[in-house]
């Protein structure tokens with residue numbers, strides 16, 4: 001206790017304004033970096049408890065604020081199989097971090113150990129990494145102090161993308177067993193992806209150059225490193241890495257990256273995008289992906305998370321059919337209320353696949369996707385992945401192919417299951433998946449874009465006095481509180497053809513968001529304004 005107390009005094013928590021709490025939200029604790037040192041120390045204490053509770057398996061801690069500005073940072077915990085922290089423990093994280101004094105902190109730490117029957121004498125292991133933010137170094141020092149004080153073993157992987165840390169956690173905990181996820185090293189991650197990429201391509205050709213905008217974040221150097229692992233004689237993958245300057249931290253996510261492209265609906269101004277060039281953007285910690293190009297005839301066109309999701313679902317659906325596994329495999333797509341209605345219609349009516357809608361936040365989507373043999377999930381913002389069940393993996397390995405075409409389909413499915421990050425959305429892995437699919441289908445981005453036409457839509461942020469007054473039901477598509485608000489929204493929606501609109505409190509900002517879709521751009525905008533007026 002004395003060690004923890006002394007260490008805690010070196011990393012004091014900054015008191016927030018009266019009535020405000022630090023909260024473990026969808027992305028862990030995320031805020032201005034200068035508030036985070038004490039928070040990170042306390043997260044270190046919790047991760048040590050979590051490891052001891054999970055039979056001494058390794059727990060991950062990632063220091064990143066993703067697509068947020070350079071002055072922010074964040075800290076989140078990764079569970080043993082590389083998944084997000086179990087929801088019940090988010091409450092514990094919030095409680096521990098908000099302990100008013102160092103003494104209260106130690107008391108609560110011990111109480112949690114007693115209540116949860118955690119043996120503080122058992123071994124604990126925590127592994128961690130950080131993105132390129134300059135504040136990250138100070139934060140991992142606080143984290144290491146907590147791990148020293150709790151006598152936990154730890155490994156500092158230094159600079160990593162968020163999905164790499166998730167990979168390393170799972171690889172660490174499956175090392176040497178039949179379900180091994182891969183070599184426990186950053187190189188192991190590259191080797192696994194490169195080998196799966198080559199197998200999935202199987203001498204198919206990739207057309208032209210792919211330009212990758214790395215948001216001036218950690219994705220830049222990691223992508224360049226990965227490219228060295230691709231055998232040039234097996235795959236012709238011509239990549240141009242841009243916005244990969246991590247030496248000037250102030251330009252991280254500035255006028256570039258997946259979030260910029262999605263919210264501004266335009267390409268980064270630098271480097272100037274030439275018409276016809278296939279391009280994609282990562283976000284600052286490389287877990288989100290957006291594809292786009294400038295069509296010489298029609299201008300800028302963006303392929304977001306909904307498009308990646310429907311592309312993956314359509315391709316995997318076809319492979320399952322060719323592999324003769326259609327009757328055994330349940331394929332499903334998981335979306336949130338922000339998915340464009342046209343994508344949902346395309347997946348259900350054209351691809352004839354099941355779609356489930358969940359609340360915002362990838363942990364919800366991930367959880368539902370695990371219920372399928374093959375579960376495809378993406379948020380419209382480009383964060384997502386495809387999950388394969390143990391039964392699906394076994395079928396790809398063990399089914400006796402009846403024809404060369406069937407064998408090819410089974411091999412491609414097995415390669416995809418290795419290529420696609422099974423722990424969390426991963427921009428690098430998702431990008432390779434998209435490249436594989438386009439090469440197999442011999443599609444350009446234009447062909448991909450032709451699959452369906454998005455409904456005109458609008459997303460607005462609305463400042464409200466108290467966002468906690470807004471309660472939702474039906475996967476956030478309807479308001480149950482304040483009373484009468486939903487009836488008013490319904491009244492407005494009814495006035496438009498093919499329209500849909502909903503309002504909800506943001507989980508990451510102090511505001512509400514209103515989303516609307518309608519038959520024309522003008523109507524979608526007008527409807528959003530009207531619903532925003534109801535909420536204000």
Ligand code: NG1
Pocket residue numbers: 026027338360361362379381383505506507508509513
């Ligand atoms: P909130 O602030 O709860 O709307 C946003 C994104 C989510 C998700 C989280 C975490 C939108 C509309 N919402 O959530 O998709 O990614 O941030 O990063 O894009």
Ligand code: ZN
Pocket residue numbers: 066067283284285286287288
């Ligand atoms: Zn991110």
